[in-house]
Amino acid sequence: MPFQMAAVLKNIEVRGSTMGSRKEFADMVKFVQQKNLKPIVSRSVSGGLDNLEGIDSLFEDMKAGKQFGKLVIEVSKEREAKL
C-alpha cells in the first residue's frame, strides 16, 4: 500500500487491527444483545460432521467470493444438544 506525502501532511494514521481482547469480546456480545443485531448468514448447511460435501461447498463459496455474510455449519440440532 503506497503511503503518500499528501497523507502524511493530512496527519492520517494507518492502523492494523485483527481480533480483540477477552474484554472486547464480552463488550461486543453485550452490544449485539442490547441493540438486537443479527449477523448476516450467507448460507448454512445441515447434516453435521458427516456432510463433508456440504462443508466443502461452503469453502467453494468463499473461494469464489460469492458470499454476503457468513458460511455456517449446523453441527447438531439445539433440541438434541439439550438432552
Added chain:
Amino acid sequence: MVRAISIRKIDGKPGKVYYPLDQITIPDTPPKENEVVVKITAAALNHRDLFLRQHLYPGTTFGVPLLADGTGIVTSTGSSPAAKKWQGKRVVINPGSGWKDDPEGPESPTGYSILGGTKMNPLGTLGETVTIDAGELEDAPAHLSSIEAAALPLTGLTAWRATMVKSGNAKPGRNILITGIGGGVAIMALLFAVAAGANVYVSSGSGEKIERAKGMGAKGGINYKQKGWEKTLKGILPKDRQFLDAIIDGAGGDVVEKGARLLKVCFAGPCFLLCL
C-alpha cells in the same frame, strides 16, 4: 472419543495445495476444575480457514479440529463454581486466547492463539464438543438462532475492535467508509457503525452487494470497478461534511490510496485508516 473435522496432509506447495477435509477422532478428556464441555450446535468459516487448506496460514497443521467460530450448549463442567454456573447454558466461545484486556494487544508471553487448525492451539469448533476454560464463554444472545450465533464471534470481535474501539469515529454524524462489503468483518463493521449512529458508506465490486448493504442501513455505496469512484463518493457525502472520518479496509487495493484523499485534514481528533 470425540468426532471432529481437520485437514489431511497431501503433497503440494503452500498456495498450490488444497488440503482435503478429514474426519478425525480426538480423546474425550473430562473437564478440569475450571473447564466446561460445550456440545457444538453450529460452527462458522472465516477466511483463515481457507488459507489453512491452502497452507498459507501461520501454524497450519493436521489433526487439529478446524474453525474458530462456535456456539453450543454446556453439557458438563468441572468442579469450580465458575465452571458449574454454565451448566445447561447456551453459549458462544471466545475465538482466541491469551489476550485479557490490554487495549494495546495480547498480554500472554506465548502470544495470542486463535482456535482451529493450527499448532498454536489444540482446540477447534468443528467437532462434536469443545472442552475449554469457563472464562472463554459468553451467553449466546437470546434473539439469535444457533446458526446466527455461530456467525458472530471472530468477525464480530475483529469488527468491534477496529470500528468501535480503534477508529474512534463510530458516533453520530461521522462518515465511515467500509470497503469490501460482503465479507464477514465488513458486514459486522457496518452493523456496529450504523447502530452507533455513524453515516456509513460501502464499496464493493458488486452492485448487488452494495444494494444489500443499503438495506442494512448504509447511506450509500460505490463500485470500485468504476473509474472516478472517489468523485462519486464525494458526491454522496453530506453537504456539510465532505470528507471521511475513517476508512475500515479489509480489501486493500486502490480503495485505500484514493479513499485516503477524502480523509479530512486532521490536526485534532482522530482520523484513521484501519486496515484489517
